[in-house]
Amino acid sequence: MSKPNTVSQALGEIEKAYATILSKLPLTNEGTESTPKRAAKALVELTQGYFTTPCEKIGEGIFPHDGSGVVHVKGLEICSLCEHHLLPFIGNCSITYIPDKKMLGLSKLKRISDIFARRLQVQERLTEQIADAIEKAIQPKGVLVVIRSVHLCMKMRGVCEKDPETCTVVRKGEFANNQLLTMQYMAESQHTPKL
Ligand SMILES: [Zn+2]
Numbered sequence: 001m002s003k004p005n006t007v008s009q010a011l012g013e014i015e016k017a018y019a020t021i022l023s024k025l026p027l028t029n030e031g032t033e034s035t036p037k038r039a040a041k042a043l044v045e046l047t048q049g050y051f052t053t054p055c056e057k058i059g060e061g062i063f064p065h066d067g068s069g070v071v072h073v074k075g076l077e078i079c080s081l082c083e084h085h086l087l088p089f090i091g092n093c094s095i096t097y098i099p100d101k102k103m104l105g106l107s108k109l110k111r112i113s114d115i116f117a118r119r120l121q122v123q124e125r126l127t128e129q130i131a132d133a134i135e136k137a138i139q140p141k142g143v144l145v146v147i148r149s150v151h152l153c154m155k156m157r158g159v160c161e162k163d164p165e166t167c168t169v170v171r172k173g174e175f176a177n178n179q180l181l182t183m184q185y186m187a188e189s190q191h192t193p194k195l
Contacts (some may be wrong), residue, residue, distance in 0.1 A: 014040035047116035061105035083120035091149025094189035142174030
């Protein structure tokens with residue numbers, strides 16, 4: 001089957017496919033009449049990262065930077081779908097970079113992480129892709145991306161008893177060579193949710 005290249009084309013085809021899936025289950029209630037349509041809409045929403053690129057989202061969000069500091073943003077929410085089971089993994093991401101004459105608007109960091117999170121993913125690749133996109137956009141002296149999340153495919157399928165946290169780390173440039181700097185921002189990256 002050819003790949004749909006527009007959202008509306010994708011919606012119609014996914015809806016039909018969901019109807020087929022549901023017809024194979026011994027359902028006993030009647031509240032699922034509109035489920036294929038709703039589920040298709042939800043899936044397209046959760047995979048909207050396929051319909052855009054970091055370049056489009058970053059747009060005008062690159063600015064000159066003269067200082068010698070570090071940019072560190074933590075607690076960026078990650079909601080993604082694992083590509084193996086189509087079940088969510090949910091957590092947070094911290095991004096740290098050392099600018100080299102250029103910096104990104106802070107909201108762009110969230111946009112970049114969302115583009116890649118809103119695709120079918122494995123957490124390891126998601127972490128790499130976020131770091132790569134930042135490197136490509138502003139060529140910083142170093143980037144550190146840390147994602148901590150809970151995978152529902154582990155939690156709901158009886159593989160694990162509690163909430164196992166998966167942590168993935170990607171270090172580039174100065175972070176790849178400087179263990180102390182990495183450890184400092186790894187510690188900083190622990191997100192404490194506000195009440
Ligand atoms: Zn999975």
